[in-house]
Amino acid sequence: MKISTSIAQYVAKNYLSAGDPLAGGIDPLVEKIGAQLGAVEETIPFGARFDGVIIVKVVTCTDHANSDHLHICTIDDGGKMDNIERDADGYIQIITGAPNVHAGMTAAWLPPGSTVPDTYGKDPFVLEARPLRGEISNGMLASARELTLGDSHEGLLDIDGDIAPGTAFADAFNLRGDVVIDMENKMFTHRPDCFGWLGIAREIEGISRRPSTSPDWYVPNPTFPGVETDALPVEVRNELPELVPRFTAVALRDVQVKQSPVWLQVHLASVGLRPINNIVDYTNYYMMLTGQPLHAYDYDKVAALSDGGQATIVVRNPKPNEKILLLNGKEVEPRPEAIMIATDKQAIGIGGIMGGGETEVDEHTHNIIIECATFDMYSIRRTSMAHGLFTDAVTRFNKGQSPLQNLAVLAKITDEIRQYAGGKVASQVIDINSLSEETTARGSVHPPVQVTRNFINARLGWDLPAAEIKTLLENVECTVSVTDDTLEVSAPFWRTDIEIPEDIVEEVGRLYGYDHLPMDLPRRDLTPATKNPMLALKAEIRDVLADAGANEVLTYSFVHGNLFEKVGQHAAQAFQVANALSPDLQYYRMSIVPNLLDRIHQNIKAGYGHFALFELGKTHNLLHADDDQGLPTEFDMLGFVVTAEDKAPDMPAGAAYYEARVYLEALAKRFGFELEYTPLQESHDYPVMQPYDHTRSAIVAVKGGEQLGIIGEFKRSVLKKLKLPNHTAGFEIGPKSILQSMTGASRYHALPRFPKVEQDICLKVDASATYADVATLADTFISKNRPQDTYYTLSPLDIYQRPDDTGHKQVTLRLQIASYERTLTDEVVRALLDGVAQAAAASLHAERV
Numbered sequence: 001m002k003i004s005t006s007i008a009q010y011v012a013k014n015y016l017s018a019g020d021p022l023a024g025g026i027d028p029l030v031e032k033i034g035a036q037l038g039a040v041e042e043t044i045p046f047g048a049r050f051d052g053v054i055i056v057k058v059v060t061c062t063d064h065a066n067s068d069h070l071h072i073c074t075i076d077d078g079g080k081m082d083n084i085e086r087d088a089d090g091y092i093q094i095i096t097g098a099p100n101v102h103a104g105m106t107a108a109w110l111p112p113g114s115t116v117p118d119t120y121g122k123d124p125f126v127l128e129a130r131p132l133r134g135e136i137s138n139g140m141l142a143s144a145r146e147l148t149l150g151d152s153h154e155g156l157l158d159i160d161g162d163i164a165p166g167t168a169f170a171d172a173f174n175l176r177g178d179v180v181i182d183m184e185n186k187m188f189t190h191r192p193d194c195f196g197w198l199g200i201a202r203e204i205e206g207i208s209r210r211p212s213t214s215p216d217w218y219v220p221n222p223t224f225p226g227v228e229t230d231a232l233p234v235e236v237r238n239e240l241p242e243l244v245p246r247f248t249a250v251a252l253r254d255v256q257v258k259q260s261p262v263w264l265q266v267h268l269a270s271v272g273l274r275p276i277n278n279i280v281d282y283t284n285y286y287m288m289l290t291g292q293p294l295h296a297y298d299y300d301k302v303a304a305l306s307d308g309g310q311a312t313i314v315v316r317n318p319k320p321n322e323k324i325l326l327l328n329g330k331e332v333e334p335r336p337e338a339i340m341i342a343t344d345k346q347a348i349g350i351g352g353i354m355g356g357g358e359t360e361v362d363e364h365t366h367n368i369i370i371e372c373a374t375f376d377m378y379s380i381r382r383t384s385m386a387h388g389l390f391t392d393a394v395t396r397f398n399k400g401q402s403p404l405q406n407l408a409v410l411a412k413i414t415d416e417i418r419q420y421a422g423g424k425v426a427s428q429v430i431d432i433n434s435l436s437e438e439t440t441a442r443g444s445v446h447p448p449v450q451v452t453r454n455f456i457n458a459r460l461g462w463d464l465p466a467a468e469i470k471t472l473l474e475n476v477e478c479t480v481s482v483t484d485d486t487l488e489v490s491a492p493f494w495r496t497d498i499e500i501p502e503d504i505v506e507e508v509g510r511l512y513g514y515d516h517l518p519m520d521l522p523r524r525d526l527t528p529a530t531k532n533p534m535l536a537l538k539a540e541i542r543d544v545l546a547d548a549g550a551n552e553v554l555t556y557s558f559v560h561g562n563l564f565e566k567v568g569q570h571a572a573q574a575f576q577v578a579n580a581l582s583p584d585l586q587y588y589r590m591s592i593v594p595n596l597l598d599r600i601h602q603n604i605k606a607g608y609g610h611f612a613l614f615e616l617g618k619t620h621n622l623l624h625a626d627d628d629q630g631l632p633t634e635f636d637m638l639g640f641v642v643t644a645e646d647k648a649p650d651m652p653a654g655a656a657y658y659e660a661r662v663y664l665e666a667l668a669k670r671f672g673f674e675l676e677y678t679p680l681q682e683s684h685d686y687p688v689m690q691p692y693d694h695t696r697s698a699i700v701a702v703k704g705g706e707q708l709g710i711i712g713e714f715k716r717s718v719l720k721k722l723k724l725p726n727h728t729a730g731f732e733i734g735p736k737s738i739l740q741s742m743t744g745a746s747r748y749h750a751l752p753r754f755p756k757v758e759q760d761i762c763l764k765v766d767a768s769a770t771y772a773d774v775a776t777l778a779d780t781f782i783s784k785n786r787p788q789d790t791y792y793t794l795s796p797l798d799i800y801q802r803p804d805d806t807g808h809k810q811v812t813l814r815l816q817i818a819s820y821e822r823t824l825t826d827e828v829v830r831a832l833l834d835g836v837a838q839a840a841a842a843s844l845h846a847e848r849v
Contacts, residue, residue, distance in 0.1 A: 006266075010267075042182050049148060050117060054111060058101060074094070076091055099155055107141045108169055111138065112127055150269065161261070178270070210475065213477070218405070227425055234299075239314065246374045250410060268284055287392065292372065292409045297368060306344055315340070326354045339379055352393060352394065374403035374406060448488050541616065551613055568691055588619075589619055598722060610652075616638050620634060636735050637735075642663065657696055657697075658796065678701065688732050756817060758814065760813065764846060765847075774813070777844065789819060794816075
């Protein structure tokens, strides 16, 4: 948001009847704004470019004898310029090609030695006296573009008003030393009134401890003149009262569209707005002054686009396939939920964003309609983002202007056009108001807020009396009543941000100054914070898997629906994101492994043939949602995949399932518990299980305890759709389950002092028997029959199927066992494995090989 120091002074003098904001100089003002109002991004010297520019009167104007377009003029500078050639009457000769130059006009003169303003800060162009077609021109008369007051270069700037020749341009328009203060917009996101000069000037008064008084015309219910001339029939219909809570308008006849007064052009140019004509400039000026956007329509163009010969305005949504040509020349097809301003035949503008090119005010306009409306801030923002339309009106509407100021602004601009553009009111004021009667009668957007003095002081660390708090708030025109130590605060009608007691605390803190906050350090307990067990567990998981050679990745919590289809998950079980960051991020993920599988192919293309990936993150699904609040339940999950290309030089032997299991067993070993595996049943249809091949997967649980998750290889369809190698497997488990299983469990096992004995056993079993059947049977037998005070491990060594015997397979297990009391003999271990063989023969019809 930009405001120049000249505007600040002008607003304070003409609208607030308050003190001069520059009484202490520009630097203290900038410092105070930065400390108490909003961050100042930069200060831009604006008035300096007009140094040397002088206002003159054109005395004579004749055609140049040696040119068909140049004119020889003499100008009166009041005798202010020294060391310059003059004629017998004391006038100065200028040559110009401007078509609008004429005797008697007041213009801006750039004398020899001055710099053309529009080259200021670039490559300065310094003027000099030089001949043009044989006649000397002492400098030049300036156009609006050369003065940086607009884009017009077709004629001279015609200065209105009674200004004495020789007056410095900067003095005439209070630009001497003028500086533009550019403040960060984000600081005012909750303060739509501060997107207007009047609001900023009012706040400067407040933080300066001076009372501000808004102008007499700035009231919720102003007085409008009656119809002054032949009426212009106007009909307005609002079909979107929820999105457009207030729509006001008035028609004016016989307006004179012309160049704006120079003071107005200067004010707009100082903040980067391009002057166009007086009607458009007045709408922009009062938008900048009050923060309330306005729009002017050519009445006759609107009537020509309406049925029945009268102007009809309809507020509605777009019709299917409807398009509109905007003022910027861009044709768009508005999104279906956009707010459209239309006649009863076609769209003529996108409400709150930009008007249409077919109804714009131009030099041929005689009758106009002025609109002043309030639009839903969220709808405006969505439409603006959807079509890439970012205007000054959008900047203000998407902050949420107060609908109670519409009539005040409409009345003021109507009066301005009546006085300075010849307009006459040609219709009754149209006010389609969907606000509640309570809000309208109360005269403020929100009800009064009650807050105690102690509530405010306790949060700010001060001890302000209630009377001082009352004064601070009344300085910015709040209405405050005090009973004992309780304050009842009613915000003025333009404030939309004061709803709760904490808002009053913020207001008092800002107005009094946060630099007054006590400098005492808060008391803190030095007791170390309790270590978060889940964070510690996740860190340890990362260490284990990274040490084992896996790579951690971070993927989005949102996925495209196509990924669900590829891995066999059902989008109907997922939460869909209503306002997705991207079309590729439509749903919350239901498990982590699909995200990891989706990253395998691109890594293989990058030249990595054998690798493992893991991620710790959140998942959600509709099968588990909070029934009370309808919110997704978050699951902490660990996802892991390992893969190897068929031609990888380090291609591991055996199935991918067992390679994934090595990593999982490493985790179990680190956390001090054993795992057991139960074959995955085909009937399991939970999202996390859907990508897995049930014939090559298992449910993982802590032995005799908590279920952790799933491990296995993936369906052939998943491998094909994601272009994955055959050697691909993974697991997904819940760290919370690991944490629960660790509770009370010892993660330390003392190693026996005596040597361990290592022997293998190979069992030939039916091909339908699973490895889990064999391993569980062997482990159970050894656990029950091993000698006392021994420590053992049983691990898979090999699973082999002879090509000539497809009905059987051979499972080889390795037993390592040691005693804490003595050295075990081979005979003891052999007897133990003989018992395993007998048990397997009885239970699984196994044959020892």
